[in-house]
Amino acid sequence: MHARIAYLTILGLFCFGSTLFSQTVTPSSWVPLTLGAKLNQTPLTLTDAQIKTLIDGYQHDIDDSLDQDLAIVKRILPQLKENVIMLYNEYNLDHNRSAYEAADFTATECLGVLQTDMNFYITRLKRGVSPDFAVRGMYMPKVFWLGYTWNQMCEYTSRAPITYDPAISSPLIISSQDNPTDNLVQETPYILVRSFKKGYQNNDVKEEIKNREIIVDIAKDLNVDPFRIFATGFSKGGQQTLKLGFRYQDWFAGLISVHNDFMVANFPMQWPLLGNLINTPTLLEHGSGDDYYYNNLPRDTMYHFMLASGCPVEQYIDGNGHTADKPFRDSIALLIGFCDKATMNPYPKVVLHTVEHPRYSRAFWTNAKLLVTDGTVYPQYRVEAKDSNIIEITLLQHGERIQGFDFYLSDQLVDMAKPVKIVHGTDTLYNGTAGFRVTVTVNPGTGSDAKIVGLLWQILDNTRKTIFGYTTASEQAATAANDASAGIAVFPNPFNPLTRITAHWQAVGSEKAQITIYSIHGKLVQSIPATSRQLSAGVTWDAAAMPSGTYIVKIAMGNQVKSARLVLMK
Structure with missing residues (x-):
């Protein structure tokens, strides 16, 4: 009965009005207590009554109708529960739902999606059937929760x-306005979002966060390559593509801006x-009959400026007016041909970045802290990882507004086994251990920043390995080789x-072993007694109480002691 009620349409809800408003629903054990308590409230609107009914039906499906011992159910279950939690968040949130703007889909529309x-996932999982191959070529509307200051449901399609x-x-292409035609994209190896x-x-801020949350959300359903994500858009969407690119340089492997109106004036x-954008390949497409291009003299200003700045930029001029027909409908060859050449390097040796606001403080492995955040001028900096483990900071225009930096180091930038030296002009700001994060000051005062530790690619990389496992034979082989050598x-x-x-390295047995975990600076964090039998099966470390950073785990077993590096990203 619960499952049948869960899929009633809004029209049906009117028929059951009094029953729906008075029904009692018990939260499942996996629902946070603070959210579960909301169900004690009477629904404020018919939409809230529908939400309460959906919660009841989906909880029943998840708790009673799925074989949770099946591997495919275990993999998809967290996403199903996340959708139910979204319903709890939306329930009685705002009687007028004022967070929904004219450009947004309404709460009722999102509920239908x-x-x-x-239904797509639950009907298959009830039969023990994997939905993985059913999604091939399939148009899938999706809903995600936009938190922060908005707290609302939003739609996207994939x-x-x-x-x-x-x-x-x-690889994945996300479009902000207009998009490649479905039948063209589905025949390529690209996911279209x-x-x-x-x-x-x-x-802008809402649009940026929506794009990020969409990418994070779809990566839980589809196996996304974190180093091959591309942004595109037409007109205002082309403008938004460029803004996303220079504000969040470590998100995308490439940008395709179609007939953008991003003009100097x-x-x-x-x-x-x-x-x-010296590390982000960019394709600019304009139309010779497009007023945005034709009347913007000199016409190729953007292309030549980026080229002179050292950006890997290409330009294509089609014969159209202000339309996206050429790259999105006539042929996708130009778009895919460009994307096929690009893969993001998460640790470029040189980073050039301008900080419009503290929310844009992070670029790849660098993070700037601002002294002044009034938005009247934008400070710019250049950081280069040079030979001999030297990192050089150059403050460019309005650099006096930068208080300092965090540098998130890796073996791809410096030799982590040796000391690292950070310089600004003739001043040595740091000369010491090459830790996971090194902080330096260039101007006195207190700085503000976005406090981003885990970047988008790191979140996606962790997601694909946690949900889908190792993704290629070469990656699996490399990991196995590293494990075998390190033990x-x-x-x-x-x-x-x-x-x-x-x-x-130890055969299964009962011999005692000791796991010891240290901070990157050598401070003892935790000591865990174990046996060789337990270590062969695997011992879980819960670092919930620990700060983000790099840790060293040492295992003493038999007459051997071996170590490995761990990175905690919160």
Whole structure:
């Protein structure tokens, strides 16, 4: 009965009005107590009554109708529960639902999409059937929760290629306005995601966070390659693509801006930031009959400026007016040909970045802290990891507004086994251990920043390994080789907050062993007694009480002591 009621339409809800408003629903054990308590409240609206009914039906499906011992159910169950938690968040949230703007889909529209999505997975999982291959080439509307200051449901759509294989990470293209035609994309190896909306979203911050949350959300359902994500968009969407690129340089492997209206006259302070895209391949497509291009003299200003700045930029001029027909409908060859050449390097040796606001303080492995955040000028900096373990800071225009930096180091930048030296001009700001994070001061005072530790690619990389496992034969072989040589396997790594530590060099037995975990500076964090039998199966370390950073695990067993590096990212 519960499952049948869960999928009633809004029209049906009117018929059951009094029953729905008075029904009693008990939260499942996996629902946080603070959210579960909301169900004691009487529904404020018919929409809230519908939400309460959906919660009841989906909890019944999850708790009573699915074989939770099946591997495929275990993998997808967290996403199903996350959707139910979203319903709890939405329930009686705001009687007028004022967070929903004209460009947003309404709560009622989002509920319809959520039901379609849940029904797709639950009907298959009840039969013990994997949905992985059913998604091939399938158009899938999705719903996610936009938190922060908005607290609302939002829609997007996705389409997996007809060649999609859950065992292999697929590249992804996200579009902000207009999009490649479905039948063209599904025949490529690319996942297409559309940041769907009804009209123009004029709040840049909301649009940026939506794009990020969409990518994070779809990566839980489809195996996404974190180093091959591309952004595209037409007109205002092309403008948004460029802004996303220079504000969050470590998100995308490439940008495709189609007939954008990002002109110097309209964006005098932000336009120069295009020159920072020295690590992000960019394709600019314009139309010879497009007024935005034809009347913007000299016409190739953006292309030549980026080229002179050292950016890997390409330009294509089609014969159209202000339309996206050429790259999105006539042929996708230009778009895919560009994307096929690009893979993001998460640790470029040189980073050039301008900080418009503390929320944009992070770029790749660098994080700037601002002294002044009034938005009247934008400080710019250049950081380079040079030979001999030297990192050089150069403060450019308005650099006096930068208080200092955090540098998140790795073996791809410096030799982590040797001291690292950080310099600014003739001043040595740091000369010591090459830790996971090194902080330096360039100007006195208190700085503000976004406090981002885990970057988007790191979150996605952790997601694909946690949900889908190792994604390619070469990656699996490389990991096995590393494990065999070190004798210790840690998975996932980076992690938050749980990871499993396994030792391979000792045969299964009862011999005592000791696991000792240290901070990167050598301070003892935790000591865990174990046996060789336990280590062969794997011992879980819960670092919930620990701060983000790099840790060293040492295992003493028999007459051997071996160590491995762990990275906790919260």
